[in-house]
Amino acid sequence: MFRRGRCGRATSVRLAATILLLCFSVATDAAPRKASGPSGYAHRPEVRAFIAELVAESGFDARELRRLFAQARYQPQVIAAISRPVLSPPKWYEYAPRFLEPARVDAGVEFWREHRDVLEHARSEFGVPPEVIVAIIGVETYYGRNTGRYGVFDALTTLAFDYPRRAEFFRGELKQFLLLAREQRISPLAPKGSYAGAIGLPQFMPGNIRVYALDYDRDGRVDLAAGIDDAIGSVAHYLARHGWQQGQPVMTPARVDTEHPEVVLDKLDGGIAPRRPLAEWARDGMTGFVVPGDLSADPAGLVMLEEANAPSYWLVFSNWYVLLRYNRSRLYASAVWQLAQELKRVAEDRS
Numbered sequence: 001m002f003r004r005g006r007c008g009r010a011t012s013v014r015l016a017a018t019i020l021l022l023c024f025s026v027a028t029d030a031a032p033r034k035a036s037g038p039s040g041y042a043h044r045p046e047v048r049a050f051i052a053e054l055v056a057e058s059g060f061d062a063r064e065l066r067r068l069f070a071q072a073r074y075q076p077q078v079i080a081a082i083s084r085p086v087l088s089p090p091k092w093y094e095y096a097p098r099f100l101e102p103a104r105v106d107a108g109v110e111f112w113r114e115h116r117d118v119l120e121h122a123r124s125e126f127g128v129p130p131e132v133i134v135a136i137i138g139v140e141t142y143y144g145r146n147t148g149r150y151g152v153f154d155a156l157t158t159l160a161f162d163y164p165r166r167a168e169f170f171r172g173e174l175k176q177f178l179l180l181a182r183e184q185r186i187s188p189l190a191p192k193g194s195y196a197g198a199i200g201l202p203q204f205m206p207g208n209i210r211v212y213a214l215d216y217d218r219d220g221r222v223d224l225a226a227g228i229d230d231a232i233g234s235v236a237h238y239l240a241r242h243g244w245q246q247g248q249p250v251m252t253p254a255r256v257d258t259e260h261p262e263v264v265l266d267k268l269d270g271g272i273a274p275r276r277p278l279a280e281w282a283r284d285g286m287t288g289f290v291v292p293g294d295l296s297a298d299p300a301g302l303v304m305l306e307e308a309n310a311p312s313y314w315l316v317f318s319n320w321y322v323l324l325r326y327n328r329s330r331l332y333a334s335a336v337w338q339l340a341q342e343l344k345r346v347a348e349d350r351s
């Protein structure tokens with residue numbers, strides 16, 4: 001006996017029962033959650049468990065947290081925005097132009113000029129060049145123009161409880177955010193940020209704010225949204241703490257020049273190949289690159305960027321991987337570095 005299951009396939013009763021179950025669980029995962037109304041989150045068992053954890057771990061007041069979560073709003077746009085790059089990862093030629101366009105370069109040179117003193121102070125304290133700090137702030141938020149319009153509490157609550165793929169990460173960040181708000185004596189309902197809950201000019205996640213953000217203008221509070229000095233010092237501090245090495249290279253173009261390019265190209269996975277000694281890259285046919293002699297023993301990775309015509313190849317060094325710690329995307333790290341180079345070139349031309 002056959003029956004058409006909910007997935008649309010004719011199958012036996014027993015199989016159909018299994019498939020019905022499967023379809024049901026897939027539907028539960030994939031379908032938009034029913035809107036958590038004004039008081040929706042506070043009544044969900046996983047939120048209640050989360051509140052109990054916060055009370056036990058950090059001494060929060062359970063009633064206050066229940067009142068807070070009663071005000072959390074599910075944000076469907078947050079789920080749509082975070083799903084987009086997962087569903088269709090951008091290519092370099094689609095991703096990079098908006099970060100390297102003349103208007104963003106000009107605005108960056110102006111930002112650099114306006115904040116030269118604090119950028120130089122950060123360079124001398126942390127060894128991170130101004131153009132790299134400016135480029136990060138330029139890529140993240142267009143030098144503070146686009147710091148995000150979502151309520152951070154709503155965004156993080158939505159991701160923590162309605163985005164199973166990364167629920168653990170975002171529950172951690174939601175905890176960090178509530179701790180941060182308590183430390184800063186602000187309402188968790190006040191801060192605005194990106195769809196992922198990143199805050200301020202440098203778009204730090206709450207956990208990173210608690211560890212790496214600095215009160216660089218010494219006004220008694222860390223403010224990455226309005227305090228430009230705080231943002232600059234915090235970016236430099238973050239890169240230094242993740243191993244930025246002053247004066248060392250970041251990435252350099254190279255060519256795959258061999259009869260057997262597959263020996264090199266097969267090592268690429270998602271456009272990036274693991275680090276190995278430069279001598280091995282050269283042996284396999286990479287040419288056309290120049291790096292300082294003292295680096296020849298250090299391992300280098302290989303990155304492919306999809307240009308409009310043919311791909312370009314780049315050897316990437318330890319500092320490039322530090323940029324990757326800021327945002328785990330080869331496109332991001334490469335765009336930051338290329339914007340930094342462009343800022344430096346234009347700033348030097350004008351001085």
Ligand SMILES: [Ca+2]
Nearest residue numbers: 215219221230
């Ligand atoms: Ca400050």
